[in-house]
Amino acid sequence: MAAELFGTVTDQSGVPLPFATLYVLNTTKGTTTNIEGRYSLDLPPGQYELVYQYVGYKKQQIPLKVDHRRILLNVVLEPEVLQLEEVVVKAGGPDPAYAVIREAMAKRKYHQEEVNAYKCKVYVKGMQTLDEKPDQVLGVNIALDTGIVYLSESVSELSIARPDKIKEVMISSKVSGSNSAFSYNQGSQMLISFYDNLMTFPGLSERGFVSPIAQNALLFYDYKLEGTMMEGGLLVNKIRVIPKRKNDPAFEGFIYIIEDAWRIYSVDLKLTKAHQIEFLDEVNVYQVYAPVQDGIWMLFSQRFTYYLNVFGFRGNGNFVGIHSEYEIEPNYELVETKKADQIQLFPNGYFDNEILKIENKANKRDAKYWEEVRPIPLTKVEKIDYWWKDSLQHMMEAKPYKDSIDKVSNKFNFQNLFIGGYVYQQSYKERYFRFQPIYDILQxxxxxxxxxxxxxxxxxxxxxxxxxxxxxxxxxxFSSEDFYYKAQFSYQFNPIKRTRAYVEGGQFVSQYNASDPISPLINSFETLVNRRNYMKLYEKSFAKLHYSSEVVNGVTWKSTLEYAHRTELQNTADYSFFYQDDRLFAPNAPSNDELNKEGKNTSFGHSRALVFTTNFYIKFGQKYISRPDMKFNLDSKYPTIFVQYRKAIPVTNSYSDANFDEVVMRVYQGANYGLFGSGNYTVWAGTFFNTDKMDFMDYRHFTGNQSIFAKFGQDHYQLLDYYQYSTNGAWLGVHVDHHFNGFILNKFPLIRKTKAQVVASVNYLHTSVSGHYIEYGVGLEHLFKVLRLDFYGAMQDGSSYGYGLRAGLGF
Incomplete structure (x- = not known):
């Protein structure tokens, strides 16, 4: 039976050392102290050599005999004693740190690849606190209270195989205040290796950060040897890393390198707003490595702390990970091992696209279980938070409490008219009524x-x-005196496959391009202010059926069947604020070069069509996270393929005389280019192989834009007329975007403060009439965090087509 070893770790003044590391020598069994400096570790009877260490302090090894009794062991760590007298520094010569760093850089790839595969147990605890908060953001009431807003623990079994295979099973999860929720902690997301040249932090920055021992690190860092120290018979170099330029994508702080082995001993590094991180003021990264076997060291503990100050929210948080019970498969091409001792840790086919699985009863573990597995003791504040929120949970789920919250949230305010609309909720019944904002009501x-x-x-x-x-x-x-109506009933079920079905019908107006290339808000502005009526409408009485579901992982099927009676509409209004004497509104019937070339126009009077559309979205190598109640699909490094077949089914002239067939294929892929930014491309093509009977709304339309206000989508053109090159023939489109993510503007101090980033685009279209149409654009995104402004030019078959500014959202 195991005995509990517990105590505190402090400095010589009695000040607790939070997150100090404790482990059993030659194993990865251990823990860290909590923020109060307290620790607890269960050990079976035996003789042990305990290692206590803390960044900036001298490591201490303590022999200990454990029997069946609880053992109190308080440890005092002394400040690290650095030696510099043996280091010879020549006047004007490079700091001795550079020699150490070059050795570490030379061995970086070796240490990165010395383990083929491993598995371990990972305990993660995350806590976020809020010190200040606004009452509202953009008119939305903020229901969060100050204090601890997130407290969660998880235990996972993590399996890794080089170069990029991951499989994690979360076996236990605890979230303060909700015994039915699952932790967002993920051990695999905390795998930050400074042996990688570039490290990415999704959500923190769109670009990566250069490791202090990266292949190109000397371009980004200056180094200073603070001194050396002996730790357990090893000589450890403490090196200060200093970004060469204040705003470089580089860390600052300390990295500890073991002499001769040139491997990382520990790190104490940070990123600040100067390094162009988003939303946070500062992020600190602490790592401690420990020997596992055959001289191989693995990550033992890791901690991230951060400080938040954005949109009126001020707070901080920390996430701590403890890695233990390692089993490793060395890279036998690098590590000398007897043939008989070589193992394959994972069988063939062990890794698949499921990178995280949360077990069914992971969130049903009782307090006794957590007391036994929790390696970091809870602080008094954390105990109170668990007790208080768990006690309140039943009350918070009860109808009186939810009704009281709804009473506050349901209060109508002025901002609801203009931002987001108004939502009336009955939380206990999981019932919601939503109403659109005024800019969608008045058009x-x-x-x-x-x-x-x-x-x-x-x-x-x-x-x-x-x-x-x-x-x-x-x-x-009010001008046409026409009344329209429609209704949709949708039903979503099977959250694992995200299945959705809906039926919709009525008599309504529709744009000729069903993807709605111009919004009612922008069209209202263009019509009233610039006297340009870009939106082209027709009337349809229709009934539609839709069904979509994920067939297998990575393959989603969507199908729609619609019957519509279409009627042509004409302009009935001629009012605008300006240009009434200078400009004429264009007819409502779109102008199309392909029909004009044939001596035809887009007029159709009345028509009926029964159209079936089926789509397949295929995402190769799609990774996913599975929870007992749902599935989260993740991005893939492979292209995503979209295939569509559209068929108008002729019945009789009285019911449906449309008859055409179209096939479309689109390939999309995004890529990250490290410090040079990220980008994506879309290539799509299609053709009609039957055009026996079709009207203009049945053509293939492209998402053009003639307004200064733009949507920057994967298949959007920014200067193209909405309907000029619509076609019922073959076509090809290409879109390429590259986001430099600070690579260029980070060099300019004044512009850098705006957090603006350069983006470049190229769009191409080819039809039988458009010839070779090319758009090229360059602009700034993330202006004031949310805006994007681009300048575009366009050419058609080598001749200028036009140019202009485009503004839109660019997060």
Missing amino acids: YNTVEGAVVNLKASYVQEKERIWKYQVTPTLRYG
């Missing part, structure tokens, strides 16, 4: 004149298992 176009467009949604959910939604819409045009 203007030349077909209907002033428009009132009333849309509301009623949503009913059941513990994320299913959700149904009813969305009626009423619309009236």
